[in-house]
Amino acid sequence: MARIVVIGAGMGAMAAAARLAVAGxxxxxxxxxxxxxxxxxxxERDGFVFDTGPGLLHLPAVWRDLFVKTGKEPLESRVELVQVDPASRHLFADGTDVALPNxxxxxxxxxLDAALGAGSGERWGEFLVRARDAWDRSRRPLLEEPLPADPSRFGRDPYPAVKGGLLRRPARTLAEVGRRELRDARLAALLESHALAYGFDPATVPASAAVLPYMEQTFGSWYVRGGIRALADAVHERCLARRVEFVFGAEVTDVRIKDGRAVGVELADGRCVEADHVVAGSPVPALYRDHVLGWDSREDWPRYQESVRTGRVTVCLALRGAREDGAAHRTVVHSTDRADELAALGAGRLCERPTVVVLRxxxxxxxxxxxxxxxxVTATVPAGDSSSSENLWGEGAAGAMGAEAFADRMLEAAAAAVPGLRERLLWREVRTPVDTFRETGAHQVPGPALAGARGELLPAANSSPVPGLYFAGGWSHPGGGLAHSGMSGALVAGLIVEGADFRGSQ
Structure with a gap:
């Protein structure tokens, strides 16, 4: 029986902890x-409860597998899953309104044919076929196996070129896929909204991001009754049932390394805790920043750390009056100025007309x-580092750069999805990347691993450069998002239990 210390109680870290405890x-x-x-x-406030992170669950099979492997019982015995239908409603800049089934x-x-015109649905369907090819080529090696020592093969984009005609050259970015293959500004906005939801800039993210809408439309969108936080409650309870010990209010300040191997951790109160293995579920950039791994400059960081530049603003709205019958659970209100929105994201500034996701x-x-x-109501925004985030979102920021001013613009967009929003509003709570940093240690929200882009969207491998130290959670392979962080926990547990012979999740 090994002694294992886990840094952080995020979802990926708890997934690893439960699996390791079951292994003895x-x-x-x-x-x-x-x-x-x-x-x-x-x-929570005044009887209102809000999720401040993900609002929907995709690929619930990841968490079903955790509960079966750690207790031989279904996930549904602990939480109530509801398939959302329609999966999403989309309101486009020209007033087009379409609800997409789950x-x-x-x-x-x-x-899409009914709302956008004949042929629109066919073009989207043909795109999904190519997205499926990219998914099939990358799913197993990129999501379910440990990252190899030489990940160079993932630098090639698996998204295929359109066969025949003048488009034989593969699209390089997701935005290029929209322009060349979908040929409709609304379909392009639909495609790009999936990238934005994960914090990616469609103008720069590789075409392989096509797997994101494919994944959602193939495996569905699910809601956890009581909010996604109920899933975190269930995973925590599973850890406790498997005798995982939690120590809250205990900040790890360093990983102890002896003879080139991780042998424990140091806490802020001065205590040292010995361990045979250390699993770091905290943001990997924080470890680099604190020199835990001995990398003193940003040139030494994995490129993924620098590629994650976006965060989220979330506005929690308490409204008087009941939700009307037939209201969509999720509505995406697309920007009326897509060009400015993408330019602003790339330039690290706030746009005037953000795309917002409204969850009801x-x-x-x-x-x-x-x-x-x-x-x-959520929007993807530039996150920046500590100084720029404070300048962008801090209370002293003026005018349009202020958090409250940006929230006003978000609500202006959201009003299209919520009847009488302004008149019904009791109060609102605005949460920015500064809140994200306070709660997670990073201003940014990491997205899932993607092939292509010369490997720049590959997170840190689960096995660190230091023997005995492992990474789990959204900042490590295979990246951010509920499903992917759950996969990271399975991979870390497999590496510790089975060692070098581990070939991936089954």
Missing amino acids: HRVTVFERAETYGGSVGRF ASRAGVVAA PGDERLLPDGEHEAVT
């Missing part, structure tokens, strides 16, 4: 905050009573 190891989790879940947080390619094609769960567990509604 003694696992202790040290978390600097007073709660678990990492970015899967919750905000996990139904034929239904999506028909809905209609879940009585989130409300003081049936005469109110809890709504969250």
